[in-house]
Amino acid sequence: MDEPKKATEKAKQLIAMTVAKTRFLQPIQEAEIPVLQKALIIGGGIAGMTAALSLAEQGYETLLVEKESKLGGYLHKVYYTVDGIDIPLLMKQMIEKTSKHPLIKVYTASQVKSLKGYVGSYESEIQTPSGTISYSHGVIIVAVGADEYKPHTYHYAKDSRVLTQSELEKDLSVLKKEDIHDGETFVMIQCVESRDEKRPYCSRICCMQAVKNALKIKELNPRAEVFLIYRDLMTYGFKEKFYKDAREKGVMFLQYDPEKKPELEAKNGLVVKVYEPMIGELLKIPADHLILSTGLQPNPENHQIGKLLKVPVNDDGFFLEAHVKLRPVDFSTRGVFVAGNCHVPKFISESIYQAQAAAARAATILCKPTLKAEPNVAFVDDDFCSGCSICLSVCPYNAIERVEETKKEKTVIHAKVNEGLCQGCGTCVSACPSSAIQQRGFKDKQLLPMIEQITETT
Numbered sequence: 306m307d308e309p310k311k312a313t314e315k316a317k318q319l320i321a322m323t324v325a326k327t328r329f330l331q332p333i334q335e336a337e338i339p340v341l342q343k344a345l346i347i348g349g350g351i352a353g354m355t356a357a358l359s360l361a362e363q364g365y366e367t368l369l370v371e372k373e374s375k376l377g378g379y380l381h382k383v384y385y386t387v388d389g390i391d392i393p394l395l396m397k398q399m400i401e402k403t404s405k406h407p408l409i410k411v412y413t414a415s416q417v418k419s420l421k422g423y424v425g426s427y428e429s430e431i432q433t434p435s436g437t438i439s440y441s442h443g444v445i446i447v448a449v450g451a452d453e454y455k456p457h458t459y460h461y462a463k464d465s466r467v468l469t470q471s472e473l474e475k476d477l478s479v480l481k482k483e484d485i486h487d488g489e490t491f492v493m494i495q496c497v498e499s500r501d502e503k504r505p506y507c508s509r510i511c512c513m514q515a516v517k518n519a520l521k522i523k524e525l526n527p528r529a530e531v532f533l534i535y536r537d538l539m540t541y542g543f544k545e546k547f548y549k550d551a552r553e554k555g556v557m558f559l560q561y562d563p564e565k566k567p568e569l570e571a572k573n574g575l576v577v578k579v580y581e582p583m584i585g586e587l588l589k590i591p592a593d594h595l596i597l598s599t600g601l602q603p604n605p606e607n608h609q610i611g612k613l614l615k616v617p618v619n620d621d622g623f624f625l626e627a628h629v630k631l632r633p634v635d636f637s638t639r640g641v642f643v644a645g646n647c648h649v650p651k652f653i654s655e656s657i658y659q660a661q662a663a664a665a666r667a668a669t670i671l672c673k674p675t676l677k678a679e680p681n682v683a684f685v686d687d688d689f690c691s692g693c694s695i696c697l698s699v700c701p702y703n704a705i706e707r708v709e710e711t712k713k714e715k716t717v718i719h720a721k722v723n724e725g726l727c728q729g730c731g732t733c734v735s736a737c738p739s740s741a742i743q744q745r746g747f748k749d750k751q752l753l754p755m756i757e758q759i760t761e762t763t
C-alpha cells in the first residue's frame with residue numbers, strides 16, 4: 306500500500322488527538338509495593354528443581370511444592386538420552402542437591418490450596434502430609450510438568466506386546482545384547498491419537514524419542530528389525546544427525562498418510578498394515594512388538610491451578626505465556642512465571658534453559674526490597690459509586706473488593722481497587738454504569754477530547 310497523503314493525514318490526526326489529551330494529563334504517582342524476597346515453586350520435576358537451585362544459589366529462600374511423594378516428575382520415565390546422558394544419575398544428583406540446599410524447603414505429597422495477594426506479597430496455604438502451612442513469598446514459578454498420553458487404540462493395555470515409547474525405553478534400559486534376537490521386529494507408529502481433532506498439538510519430543518529407542522535396539526542387536534512409521538519426522542536442528550545414523554544402521558522409515566492411518570491385525574501374531582504412498586502399495590509388516598508414540602498430555606489440574614493463580618491455559622490445556630517472543634516465561638499476571646513441560650512439551654535441555662530463564666525473571670523482582678506498582682491502575686470515586694458490584698464481577702484479576710463503611714453516620718457500600726493486583730486492563734471502566742471507576746492516564750476527561758478532536762477533523 307503506497308498512499309503517502311492518507312498516511313500523512315492519519316499521522317496529523319494522531320498527533321492532534323494526543324495534543325488534545327495532553328491538555329488534561331495529570332501526574333501519575335507510582336506506588337511502591339514491598340517485596341518479600343522469597344519464591345514459591347509449584348512442581349518438583351527437572352524445571353522446578355532447576356529454578357529452585359538457580360534462585361537459591363542467588364541467595365533467595367525458595368519453597369518447592371511437589372504433589373507426588375518424590376521429586377523428579379517426568380524424569381522418572383526417562384532412562385537415557387540420544388547423546389548418552391545418564392538420566393537416572395542426573396536426577397539423583399539434582400534431587401540430592403535440591404533437598405540438601407539450605408535455602409530450599411521441599412514439600413512432597415503436597416499441594417497449594419489457596420493463594421492471596423499480588424506480586425511481591427503473596428500468601429499461600431499449602432496442604433502437606435503433616436497439615437496445612439502458610440507461606441509468604443514475592444513470586445511464583447509454575448513448573449507442574451506433563452505426562453505421557455496413554456492411548457486407547459492398537460490393542461494398547463490389552464496385548465503385552467503393545468507398548469508406549471516410555472515403556473519400551475524402560476525395558477531397553479535393562480535389556481542385554483542376548484535379550485534381543487536376530488530378526489526380532491519392532492514396529493513404531495508415530496502421532497498415535499495426536500495431531501487430530503481431539504489432541505491437535507504436536508508433542509515435539511516423540512519423534513526423537515522413537516529415533517533414540519530405535520538406535521538403542523540397533524546398538525543391542527544390529528540384526529534386529531526396526532520399522533518407524535511416521536507422518537512427518539520432527540528431528541529438527543542438530544538432531545537430524547541421529548535420524549541419519551538410524552537410517553545408516555538399517556532402521557526403516559515409512560511415511561503414512563493421516564487419511565490412511567496404519568492398522569493392526571492382532572490374531573496369533575501382530576501384523577501392522579500401512580499404505581506406503583511412495584510405492585503406492587499396502588505393506589503388511591509382521592511385528593514382535595508394536596510401539597506407540599503418543600506424546601505428552603497436560604496435567605489435568607492445570608485449569609484449577611490457572612484459576613488459583615489467575616493465569617491462562619490454552620485450548621490444549623497447557624499454560625499460556627504473556628507473549629511468545631517478548632515475554633516467553635512470564636504470565637500476564639505480574640510475578641508469576643512458567644517453565645517446563647506444563648508450558649509446551651519440550652526436551653530436558655529446553656526445560657532446563659527455560660527454568661533458568663524463569664528464575665532469572667523472578668530474580669528481577671526479588672532483587673529489590675520494593676517494586677513500582679503498575680502506574681495506569683483503576684481507582685474508584687466513592688461519591689459516584691453505587692456499590693452495584695458490576696466491576697467486581699468483570700475484573701479478570703480479582704483486584705476489586707466491596708467495602709462497607711460509615712460516613713456521616715450512614716453506612717455506604719462502594720468498590721475499592723487493590724493497586725497491587727490491578728493490571729490496568731480497563732475492563733471495569735467500560736463496565737461501570739455510573740462512570741465511578743476510572744483508570745489513571747485514561748480518564749473520561751482525557752479520552753473524550755481525543756474523540757472530539759477526531760470527529761472535528763474528519
Ligand code: SF4
Binds near residue numbers: 700730732744
Ligand atoms: S483495570 Fe482491569 S485489573 Fe484493574 S481493577 Fe479494572 S478490571 Fe481489574
Ligand code: SF4
Binds near residue numbers: 693697720738741
Ligand atoms: S461498577 Fe461502578 S458503581 Fe458499580 S460498584 Fe463498581 S465502581 Fe461502583
